[in-house]
Amino acid sequence: FVRYGASARAAQALALCGKVLALADGRAAVSRDDLRRVAPAALRHRIILNFEGEAEGITTEAVVEEALDAVE
Numbered sequence: 001f002v003r004y005g006a007s008a009r010a011a012q013a014l015a016l017c018g019k020v021l022a023l024a025d026g027r028a029a030v031s032r033d034d035l036r037r038v039a040p041a042a043l044r045h046r047i048i049l050n051f052e053g054e055a056e057g058i059t060t061e062a063v064v065e066e067a068l069d070a071v072e
Helices: 008-024 032-043 051-056 060-071
Strands: 002-004
């Protein structure tokens, strides 16, 4: 359902936002939970759905959640 996926800038956004959350929590390392927390905001506007995805009513948030579930 994805026409264009997230780019390298999306990965940079995930890394930087994860670092901010870790530092705000007093940790030196980014956790999976940090990345999971920022992924929807960092990725939802960077993923473009194809016609089939739009016709099925799929949202970019659902695509991000499915991708996160597949990683764990």
